Amino acid sequence: MENFNYVRPAKVADAVKAMKKAKDGKFMAGGHTLIPTLKQGLASPTDIIDLGGLKNTGIKIGAKSVVIQAGTTHAEVAASKELKKAIPGLAALAGGIGDPHVRHKGTIGGSVSNNDPAADYPSACLALGATIHTTDRKLAADKFFTGMFSTALKDTEIVTAVEFPLVKKSGYAKFPNPASLYAMVGVFVAQGADGSARVAVTGAGPGVFRVADMEAALSRKFAGSSLDGIAVKSKGLNSDMHASAEYRAHLITVMAKRAVEAAK
Amino acid sequence: MPAITMKVNGQAVCGDVEGRTLLVEFLRDKLGLTGTHVGCDTSQCGACVVHVDGKAVKSCTALAISCADSEVTTIEGLARNGKLHPMQEAFREHHGLQCGFCTPGMIMAAVDIVKRKGKKLDEDTIRHELEGNICRCTGYQNIVAAVKAGAASM
Incomplete structure (x- = not known):
């Protein structure tokens, strides 16, 4: 590992300044x-700007949405009793990221900013219709995630919080790679307050994406059986030593069904 | 090179580190605390688990400088007055190891599980919670038995 300058600012404005410098x-x-x-x-x-000194953690449940501060760890999200009631699928997702030691360090802000194609959180953001709060603006998840390891963030922009609208039901199911524990395929499903459904898939493609056919079917009836016969095409999906594109395509429908059945 | 201070196993320590110095390198190379092991070096195996401010973390994936002014507990910090910690004693009693390489991480993870989940642990919980600790010898059977017994006697 090459050496670097290290700073750990206490204020977000100082972190932005350090990055500009x-x-x-x-x-x-x-x-x-x-x-x-x-x-x-x-x-x-050349420089690492550690955001750990910002200490921006916490989960606030509002009347219509939940706001999670960017520095909140996966362990804190998973353990939140309030969140388990408000958006159970989201708390369950956080509890399944990596392993206990990883969950003590990893944060929601880091996960969404990195946008690993196999990370769990981007699927929740997209399926729940989250809004990403940054130092400069508020962005809809649909606009935020732009492809493999890429987001709409500018170089000096920092995610400060993620806001999730309250929904009727939410659920997540993933098929983790047994070694890395990253999702080979993960599917987050949500039934919005107005009854319309959203489905987002992670791990399967170069970036998180929605499945319109599944959303239409689940909006008519939010049940696992609604997904019978809906297949996702394998073209463009990831193919590697762990799973072929065809296998991942198959897993999407299986995981989507499990997510719907687990949704609360 | 910046100097950092830290409390390790109850003792104040200080040392010069580079930005890139990992916590596990600081513990092993600077402080001589070689009980914490480096297995995979890719944050999967858990041989390097220590507690930072009371939470189990993988010290191969933490910068020492990020842990400045924290309280760190390593496997060397568990025994008191020459007496093994109940979890260490349980690993000895139940033979929860073969080669012993993963054992420090296993024990630090196990103590963390008890902190979070309490002393009464069922087998399913233990197996699930040990997801981040890999043992290539034992088949886990005796490790699970040791964690269960160790938890009960903590």
Whole structure:
């Protein structure tokens, strides 16, 4: 791992300033993607700006939405009694990320900013119709995630919170890779307050995406059987040593059904 | 090179680190606390688990400098007055190891499980909670038995 300058600002404005000053800076949240990336030499930034000093954690349940501060760890999201009642699928998703030690470090802000194609949170953001709050603006999840490891974030922009609208039902099911525990396929389903359904898939493609056919079927009737006969085409899906594109396509329908059946 | 201070196993320590120095390197190379192991170095195996401010984390995937001014507990910090911690004693009693390489991480993870889930742990919970700790010798049977017994005696 190449060496770098390290700063740990206490205020978000100072973090933005530090990034503007850096030649090739990187923000670090929990570090569980960034540090392995640095070890492998896939990135060698001149400056690491550690966002851990911001201490922006917490979950607020409002009348119509839940706001989770960007620095909230997966463990904190998974353990929140209030969130388990408000959006059970989201709390369950957080409880299934990585393993207990990873969940103590990884944060929601880090996960959505990194937009790993196999990360869990982007599917929840997209299916729940979340709004990503940043230092500059508020962005709909549909506009935020732009492809493999890429988002609409500018280089000096930091995610400050994620706002999830309250929904009738939510559920998540994933088929994790047994070694890395990342999703080979993960599907988040949500039945909105108005009854319309949204379905978002992670792990299967180059980035998180929605499945219009499934959403239409579940909007008519929110039940696992509504998905019978709905297949996702394998064209464009990931194919690697862990699973072929055809296998991932098959898993999408299986996981979507499980997610609907688990939805509360 | 910035100097950092930290409380490790109840003792104040300080040392110079680079930005890139990992917590596990600081513990092993600077402080000589070699009970914490590096297995996979890719945050999967859990041999490097220590507690930072009371929470189990993988010390191969934490910068030492990020842990400045934290309280860190390693496997060396569990025994008191020459007496093994109940979880260590349970691993000895139930032979929850073969080669022993994963054992420090297993025990630190197990103590963390008890903190979060209480002393009465069923087998399913233990197996699920040990997802981040890999043992390539035992088949886990005796590890699970040790964690169960250790939890009850904590």
